[in-house]
Amino acid sequence: MADTKREIERKYESLGGGLPDLTGVTGVAGVVHRGVAHLDATYHDTADERLTASKVTLRRRTGGSDAGWHLKFPVAPGVRDEIHAPLSDTLPDVLASLVRSRVRDAALLPVVRLRSDRDVTHLVDAEGRLLAEVSVDAVHAERLTGGGGEARWTEIEVELADGGDPAFLDKVEKKLRKAGVRPSASASKLARALEETAPRRERPSAPAGDPVTAGDHVLAYVRAQRDVIVELDPAVRRDTEDAVHRMRVATRRLRSTFKSFGEILDPAVTGPIADELKWLAGELGLERDREVLAARLTASLAEVPADLVRGPVGERLDSWARAEHSGAHGRILGILDSRRHLALLDTLDALIASPPLTKAAAKKPRKILAKAVKKDFRKVAALVEEAVELEPGTDRDVALHNARKKTKRTRYAAEAAEPALGKPAKTMIRSMKSLQSLLGEHQDSVMARQTLRELSAVAHAAGESAFTYGLLHEREAQRARRVEDELPAVWKKVKGAAADL
Structure with missing residues (x-):
C-alpha cells in the first residue's frame, strides 16, 4: 500500500546561526521545539539520472516519523506530491510502476546518500494547531556513483501543515528575510547534492537557446x-x-x-x-x-x-x-x-x-x-x-x-x-x-x-x-x-x- 500527500514547502540558506526568532509571525501563538531527528536517506536513479532530469525524487529513508520509501513528483514551484510506501529492502512494486515511463529498462541505482541532523520546531496557533514545521537541517551528502565526492551544508526548511493556507508561508518568509535569511538556490537537497558532489567534468551545461529555424x-x-x-x-x-x-x-x-x-x-x-x-x-x-x-x-x-x-x-x-x-x-x-x-x-x-x-x-x-x-x-x-x-x-x-x-x-x-x-x-x-x-x-x-x-x-x-x-x-x-x-x-x-x- 502507498499513501499520498501534497507537500508545500520552502527552503532557505542557513546563516549558520540556527533558526531566527519566529515568535512575531502573524498568526503564530507558539514556537515549540520538537527535538532533533537523525535521518539517513539513499536516493535512487538511473545511471543517466532520468528521474532527476524530470525533477522526480525516489528515496529510501530511515529515521524520523516517516521512515520508508518516498516518491515525489513536482506539481508547482515549492509544491510536490509525495507518495509513501512502507520501509522494505527493495523498491515496492507500486512505486516502481509510477516511474516506469521514465526508467523503462534501465536499472535503478543508489546515487546519493544524505545524512541529516534535523532540528525540528513547530509553529502553532492559539489553539495549539500546527501551522508549519520548521527544520534546521545539517546535511552530509555523499555521491555513490561516478567517483563523485562529498558536501556539507545547513539549510532551513519550512513545510506547511496539511490543509494549511499557503499564504502563511509568505508571512514566515517575510520574517526570515528580515533576519537576513534568503531562499535556497537549489529546489531540493538532492539537486544540491548532485551539483556539489559531481566531478567538474559532469557539471551541467547551459540550456539550449530559443527556437530559430x-x-x-x-x-x-x-x-x-x-x-x-x-x-x-x-x-x-x-x-x-x-x-x-x-x-x-x-x-x-x-x-x-x-x-x-x-x-x-x-x-x-x-x-x-x-x-x-x-x-x-x-x-x-x-x-x-x-x-x-x-x-x-x-x-x-x-x-x-x-x-x-x-x-x-x-x-x-x-x-x-x-x-x-x-x-x-x-x-x-x-x-x-x-x-x-x-x-x-x-x-x-x-x-x-x-x-x-x-x-x-x-x-x-x-x-x-x-x-x-x-x-x-x-x-x-x-x-x-x-x-x-x-x-x-x-x-x-x-x-x-x-x-x-x-x-x-x-x-x-x-x-x-x-x-x-x-x-x-x-x-x-x-x-x-x-x-x-x-x-x-x-x-x-x-x-x-x-x-x-x-x-x-x-x-x-x-x-x-x-x-x-x-x-x-x-x-x-x-x-x-x-x-x-x-x-x-x-x-x-x-x-x-x-x-x-
Missing part, C-alpha cells in the same frame, strides 16, 4: 508533447481525474504534428511512429469516450421530470459507467506496462535526440510554418462545406466527424507555429477551438444516441420500460440539429480568422 519550432513542440506523455503516466496509473484525457490529447498532438509538418520532419521516419501514436490514442480513447458519455447521459437524465423516468434508468446508467470504467482502467495499466508502449517512448526519445530533419527545416520559420497550417485548414474547409450540403443523417454525421478531426490537426499545427507566427496563429487557435467545440458537441450527440439505443435494448430485454431512453434519444437529436443550425454562422467567422494567417 522552422525545424527548431517543430521539434520544441514535439519535445513538449513527449514530455507530457511521460509526465502524465503516474497520474494515469493513479486514476487522477482528467489524466487519461490529457495524455490522449498529447498523443494526438504529436501524431498531428508529424502529419502537418512532413516538409520539415521526414515522413519516412515519422510515419511508423505516427501509426504507433494512433494505436496509443485509440487505447486511451476507449476510457475517455466512456467517461464523457457517462457524464453527459447522467446530466441529461437529471433534467428529466421524475414522472417521465420509467424504470431504473439511473441505476442502469451508473452500473454501466462503473463497469466500463473499471475494466478500461485495468486495460490501460496493461498498455502502459506493455513492451509496445515502452518501445514507443524509446523511439520518441531517439527521434528528438537525432531528428530526421529535411533541408526545409533549416529555413526561417514564418513562411514554411504558415504554409503547413493553411494546408491543413484547406482540408477542414473542404469537409465542412461538404457536410453542410448533405442532408441530415449518417452521411452528414460522418462528414462532420471527419471535419472535427481535421480541425484538431489545424489547431495543433497552429499551436506549434504560434511562437513564430504570433497573433495570427493565436487567432487561428481560438477559431479552431470554437469550431472543434461545436463539432465535438455534435459528435457527442451521435455517440450518446448510439449508446442510448444499446441501453434501451438491454432494458427492454430485461422487461423494463424503454420510454425514458427514447426521450433522452430525442433530446440528443435536438441538440445535434441545433449544432447544425449554428454551424454556417460559426464557419463564416472561422474563415475570416483563417484569412489573416
